[in-house]
Amino acid sequence: MNAPASNLSEAGAVLLRGRNITRRWGGLVALKEVDVALQRGSIHAVIGTNGAGKSTLINILSGEFPPSEGQVELLGQDVTAWAQARRARAGLGRSYQRNTIYPSFSVFENCRLAAQATHQQAWRWWQSAQHCTVSCGIAEDVVQRSGLADLRNLAAGLLSHGQKRQLEIAMCLATQPQVLLLDEPLAGMGAEETERMLAMLEDLKADHAILLVEHDMDAVFRIADRVTVMVNGSVIASDTPAAIRTDPQVLTAYLGDH
Amino acid sequence: MNTRLAFVLACFALLALFPLVAGSYGIDLVTKIMVYAIFALSLELLVGGTGLVCFGQAAFFGIGAYTAVLLSSDSNASSLAWLLPASVLAAAAYALVVGSLSLRTKGVYFIMVTLAFAQMAYYVVHDTPLGGGTDGIYLTLKPVLGTLLDLDKPGTLYGFTLACLVLVFAGLAVLGRSRFGRALAGIRVNEQRMRATGFSTYPYKLAAFTVSGGIAGLAGFLFAVKDGFVNPEMMSWHLSGAVLIMIILGGLGHLRGALIGAFAFALLQELFKSEAIFGAFAKHWHLGLGLSIIACVVLLSRGLVGLPAQLPARLLGAKNSEGAAP
Numbered sequence: 375m376n377a378p379a380s381n382l383s384e385a386g387a388v389l390l391r392g393r394n395i396t397r398r399w400g401g402l403v404a405l406k407e408v409d410v411a412l413q414r415g416s417i418h419a420v421i422g423t424n425g426a427g428k429s430t431l432i433n434i435l436s437g438e439f440p441p442s443e444g445q446v447e448l449l450g451q452d453v454t455a456w457a458q459a460r461r462a463r464a465g466l467g468r469s470y471q472r473n474t475i476y477p478s479f480s481v482f483e484n485c486r487l488a489a490q491a492t493h494q495q496a497w498r499w500w501q502s503a504q505h506c507t508v509s510c511g512i513a514e515d516v517v518q519r520s521g522l523a524d525l526r527n528l529a530a531g532l533l534s535h536g537q538k539r540q541l542e543i544a545m546c547l548a549t550q551p552q553v554l555l556l557d558e559p560l561a562g563m564g565a566e567e568t569e570r571m572l573a574m575l576e577d578l579k580a581d582h583a584i585l586l587v588e589h590d591m592d593a594v595f596r597i598a599d600r601v602t603v604m605v606n607g608s609v610i611a612s613d614t615p616a617a618i619r620t621d622p623q624v625l626t627a628y629l630g631d632h
Numbered sequence: 633m634n635t636r637l638a639f640v641l642a643c644f645a646l647l648a649l650f651p652l653v654a655g656s657y658g659i660d661l662v663t664k665i666m667v668y669a670i671f672a673l674s675l676e677l678l679v680g681g682t683g684l685v686c687f688g689q690a691a692f693f694g695i696g697a698y699t700a701v702l703l704s705s706d707s708n709a710s711s712l713a714w715l716l717p718a719s720v721l722a723a724a725a726y727a728l729v730v731g732s733l734s735l736r737t738k739g740v741y742f743i744m745v746t747l748a749f750a751q752m753a754y755y756v757v758h759d760t761p762l763g764g765g766t767d768g769i770y771l772t773l774k775p776v777l778g779t780l781l782d783l784d785k786p787g788t789l790y791g792f793t794l795a796c797l798v799l800v801f802a803g804l805a806v807l808g809r810s811r812f813g814r815a816l817a818g819i820r821v822n823e824q825r826m827r828a829t830g831f832s833t834y835p836y837k838l839a840a841f842t843v844s845g846g847i848a849g850l851a852g853f854l855f856a857v858k859d860g861f862v863n864p865e866m867m868s869w870h871l872s873g874a875v876l877i878m879i880i881l882g883g884l885g886h887l888r889g890a891l892i893g894a895f896a897f898a899l900l901q902e903l904f905k906s907e908a909i910f911g912a913f914a915k916h917w918h919l920g921l922g923l924s925i926i927a928c929v930v931l932l933s934r935g936l937v938g939l940p941a942q943l944p945a946r947l948l949g950a951k952n953s954e955g956a957a958p
Contacts, residue, residue: 438828462829487829491829
């Protein structure tokens with residue numbers, strides 16, 4: 375049943391829910407009956423070793439490919455059959471593990487192009503992208519918000535790795551999402567860049583539901599409100615960071631029987 | 633005014649002044665090259681603008697040409713006012729059909745599917761009475777626009793072709809800066825990211841494919857009017873390959889690259905065909921043309937548009953290495 379629209383704007387409202395998600399690749403079960411719920415105002419981290427199924431989960435939730443079984447609900451609507459672009463327009467933003475920015479475009483242009491996705495009227499196709507006030511307004515806002523304002527005219531390919539990751543998030547924000555699925559946003563970052571990114575995520579938390587797939591455990595346990603641990607495609611624990619730290623199943627999975 | 637715009641304006645100004653100094657051979661040759669340039673621009677929208685390597689562009693060119701000839705009357709000169717749009721629309725309609733199916737594939741499959749559709753069109757005109765078979769069909773009376781334009785006159789056809797080239801170039805330049813054009817550029821760089829951002833990429837690509845087919849149809853129409861004759865070779869894969877070489881030679885991703893590439897390709901062709909220069913070797917002109925294209929691609933990775941940027945570096949590099957030698 376669809377949740378009432380008024381409830382979705384409140385903190386704690388479930389904006390994205392995955393129910394019983396299973397994904398098989400031939401005989402390999404990449405995800406097995408995974409349940410996940412993302413709430414507004416909360417960062418939900420998903421951790422696990424390589425091959426645990428974290429990226430597969432993000433890909434299914436974002437609509438990159440469909441689940442073999444299970445259901446995805448976005449803002450109370452069943453979107454399992456929706457294409458990725460439609461989910462994105464409905465309020466689902468995602469970033470990738472690797473940089474997917476447009477290197478030859480300026481920082482501002484990257485954000486403006488992403489913002490353009492929010493209002494794609496066919497009859498305005500000919501309008502100059504540079505003079506589109508709506509896209510430019512949104513792009514200006516996210517460039518400021520992501521701390522890239524000083525670099526707005528620089529070709530994105532010339533940014534440092536950390537700045538590229540910031541731009542990835544800025545491009546997500548330019549689509550004005552309610553849910554953010556972030557695949558290893560801290561990968562390859564230095565200490566200073568990590569701090570900046572964590573501050574940005576903390577800032578975004580109030581208005582968004584965030585799923586964070588990350589290998590940096592210090593950062594995860596510092597920022598996450600809830601942590602889900604995956605092993606071999608299954609969820610072995612999902613709880614608050616404090617409870618996860620002492621969960622015997624998690625300790626066994628991460629540290630073995632020592 | 634930036635140098636690129638100044639270069640393009642200078643090219644168009646030179647083309648406008650060319651008939652004042654050229655003879656009938658020169659006018660005929662440059663008219664043909666301008667038609668090739670329009671054809672190359674149509675493919676540049678797909679390859680350089682959207683990242684779609686179409687290997688069947690000649691089909692749209694040929695359909696534009698055949699439509700012009702098949703719809704023309706043998707007793708009265710047809711009006712340009714309806715014959716030109718009909719040729720463009722016929723080519724665009726075929727592009728819409730081909731695009732709607734072929735754009736479901738990617739990479740090398742897309743290249744092969746577009747080639748297959750072009751070969752289908754080729755065999756329709758080659759093997760049926762509709763297209764006059766291998767002999768082709770003659771255009772008895774060339775189209776007119778009242779008393780204003782008579783395309784039977786080489787000078788008028790030259791001016792009309794130049795006007796079409798300027799319009800297509802300007803239209804594609806505006807399109808490249810539009811919301812639609814920027815979305816196509818995004819698709820060229822990273823289609824997956826565009827989908828994740830909220831763009832349904834298929835309609836964008838299909839629209840680009842259809843517009844490209846329509847422009848190729850315009851080029852085909854002009855070619856048929858210029859030669860007064862069409863045959864199946866206008867739809868052959870050789871021509872699809874040649875136009876692809878033109879845009880690679882000129883430099884992918886630049887409209888002026890298509891323009892330069894068309895001129896370079898056609899002039900190299902004329903050069904190596906010249907018996908006055910190459911004597912008996914002129915009959916092997918394909919060899920000379922091929923070698924010079926390979927040399928261009930090897931030495932100029934960004935095509936001829938990259939020449940001003942690369943030449944000083946190469947010359948400097950050569951001098952430095954000479955200086956470093958013991």
